Amino acid sequence: MLKAVIFDMDGLMIDSERVTFDGYVIECNKLGHTMTKEFYKTLLGKPITGIYDQFHKEFGEDFPIEEVIQKVHAYMADLFETKGVPVKPxxxxxxxxxxxxxxxxxxxxxxxxxxxxxxxxxxKIASYFDDSICGDEVSKGKPNPEVFLKSCEKLGVSPDEALVLEDSEAGILAAYSADIRVICIPDMKYPEKEYAEMTHDIVDNLNDVLTLIKDQQL
Structure with a gap:
């Protein structure tokens, strides 16, 4: 019986991935590097240490990734403040x-x-959530299942009573490893076959998730 829903944030609830990508393009260009959409997709869902590793492999060990991330987050924060936070349909x-x-x-x-x-x-969605767990509160990020297992603990439910909503392959693998049903709502990247097979379903948008829950198909 479904008792709890676990939400990823970026790319799932917030339409932020395209804004993030634009920010990286701007900052990488300043440093003489080209950020491609293909490379950006390899970062999706990864913990911060994994993102650091990817950038250093792509652009060299001297790439100032911490500084770049800070500037990209500032770019996003400015856009969200001036134009509002874009939420998914x-x-x-x-x-x-x-x-x-x-x-x-x-x-x-x-x-x-x-x-x-x-x-x-x-x-304006904070009041809808009972709790949250963030990257700096776990020892291992996605695709490790820790964040989802701790989510269940915080909510007082077992993995079989929960549902994860994710857009990334790393998130899908984390949920699958935690033995929690996961629905994927793809954002910039449709999951590869091996990850698609780990999902309970892949749908176009969050309205489809609502329909599944109302129809008691979960």
Missing amino acids: GLIELLKYLKENNYKTIVATSSNRHRVDVILENA
């Missing part, structure tokens, strides 16, 4: 339904606590 409807029907909810993301709190507040 169907998100508000899904969150309202879950709250009204007493499902437990939590955000499980690789982003740090400060960034998560600011984004959820600015998007």
